[in-house]
Amino acid sequence: MKLFSGSAHPELGDRIAQHLGIPIGQIERRRFSDGEYWVKYQENIRGHDVFLVQPTHPPADHLLELLIMMDAARRASAARITAVIPYFGYARQDRKDQPRVAITSRLIANLIEAARCDRILTMDLHTPQLQGFFDIPVDHLYSSYVFIPYFRNIAGKDWVIVSPDVGGIALARSYAQRLGASIAFIDKRRARHNESDVMNVIGDVQGKAVLLIDDIVDTAGTICKAAQRLRELGAGPVHVACTHPILSGKAIERIRDARFDGFIVSDTVPLHDVARLSGLFTVLSTAEAFGEAIKRISLGESLSNLFL
Numbered sequence: 620m621k622l623f624s625g626s627a628h629p630e631l632g633d634r635i636a637q638h639l640g641i642p643i644g645q646i647e648r649r650r651f652s653d654g655e656y657w658v659k660y661q662e663n664i665r666g667h668d669v670f671l672v673q674p675t676h677p678p679a680d681h682l683l684e685l686l687i688m689m690d691a692a693r694r695a696s697a698a699r700i701t702a703v704i705p706y707f708g709y710a711r712q713d714r715k716d717q718p719r720v721a722i723t724s725r726l727i728a729n730l731i732e733a734a735r736c737d738r739i740l741t742m743d744l745h746t747p748q749l750q751g752f753f754d755i756p757v758d759h760l761y762s763s764y765v766f767i768p769y770f771r772n773i774a775g776k777d778w779v780i781v782s783p784d785v786g787g788i789a790l791a792r793s794y795a796q797r798l799g800a801s802i803a804f805i806d807k808r809r810a811r812h813n814e815s816d817v818m819n820v821i822g823d824v825q826g827k828a829v830l831l832i833d834d835i836v837d838t839a840g841t842i843c844k845a846a847q848r849l850r851e852l853g854a855g856p857v858h859v860a861c862t863h864p865i866l867s868g869k870a871i872e873r874i875r876d877a878r879f880d881g882f883i884v885s886d887t888v889p890l891h892d893v894a895r896l897s898g899l900f901t902v903l904s905t906a907e908a909f910g911e912a913i914k915r916i917s918l919g920e921s922l923s924n925l926f927l
Contacts, residue, residue, distance in 0.1 A: 620917045621664050621697075625673030625688060627681040628889050631705065631906060632672040638910030646688070656684055658691045665696040668917050670740075672909075675708035675727070676865060676888045682708060682727065689734040701738040701916060702731060703909060705887035706863045710745040711835075728752040740912055742887055742905060743834045743862040746786065758922055762862040762885050763790075764908045766832075767797050769883060770860070776828040779803055779854075781820075783833050783845045794832055794860075801827070805845050825853035836861040836884075839870035843877040856880035863887050866894045874899055 623644035624632025636643040645661035669692050673685040685702060692700050712723040724745075731739070732755060739753060742760040750757040770778070778800035782791035788804050795802040803822025829849050836842055836859070846857045858881040866874075871893055874882060883901045884890070894900060908925060915922050 620670065620913070621662075621667045622670045622672065622913070623660070623688065625671065625681065625684050627673050627676065627684070628705070628886075630889065631674075631886055631904075631909075634886075634904055634906035635672060635703075635910045635913065638906050639914060648684070656680070656687050658684070658687050660691060660695055664692060666698045668699050668701075669697040670701045670703050670913050670917075672703040672705070674706035674888050675704055676706050676863070677708065677867075679708075682730075686730060686734045689731070689736050693735045699737045700735070701740055701913070702736045703913065704739060704741045705905060705909065707741050707744055707749070710749055713746055713749055724749050725752045738916065740909065740916065742885075742908070745834055758912060758916065760905075760908050760912060760922075760925055761790075761793075762834075762860070762887075762905065763793060763797070764925060765885055765903045765905055766860045766883065767794065769903060770798060770830060770858075777826075777855075778830050779822065779824050779827040781805065781822070781824065781829050781831050781845070781849065783807065783831060783841050787833065790834075791832060794830065798830075800830070805848070807841065807845075820848060820852055824849050827855055829854045829857045831857065831859045833859070833861050835863045835865055836870065837865045838868045839866065839873045839877075843873045846877050846879060859883065861885075864890060864894065864900065866891065870894075871897055871899070 621644050622636050623646050632643055647659045647661055649657040671688050675682040689700055709723040709727050715722055739757045743762050750759055778798050780791045780795040780800050780802050782788050782804040784807055791802050803824055806819040849857055857879055859879055861884045864884040882899055885905050886902050887905055912922055912925055
């Protein structure tokens, strides 16, 4: 087994390597003066099981770097190449919902397969059915493996699990079953990209501690409007569990103004400096989940009990 990390999130790569008890692989990256990437593995990977850790959050250079790393590994005669993509970017455009638009999630899948990747390991795809866009195996982990033990340790809470949209009901139900909680969801209308209007809350939230769960928080408009509406309906403390904290635009300002009782995120993408210094977020590491999955993939063992 050889584990290498791209430049998108080297800290997570280091943490996964520490969990596995192996050194992180040495890779040299350079850019030409025009910004073009150049990649070279600084150790022999011929015949090895190679894992490449690289989330593909913006900028698009992260995706391009991953593709180049995969191509270099294939040309160096790696026996198998697994792309470990903690955050799979461009997954929100997963269907043609209006004329003359792209289906970018399928396009990215095609690019990864064209680079002759053998397997994908990822977490909390925007929609799980994106696995069907690939003709190679996809191991899809869930952040509940990380979040549920954290919230179980918060005693004395009468939780209600709230999905900020209809699409997240299955995930909310999974949390509710494991935490012994009730469930609610929010009916929202999206007028345009990154803007939404909360219309109605389906379920009883009055007097209960709310756990809002979402895979991506980008501009934070939806999650903050949801919190406001829940409080108007008499909800108690409002916590958030977010897998991929993209946090663009005015997200930090909105989250600060919303005064959440807890905003828990994972480390599938690195917090940018403003978010990290804000003191608003508790970060839980996914290194154990990815490390265990990598070990079992390499040994040919089952990943079933990681799919919480």
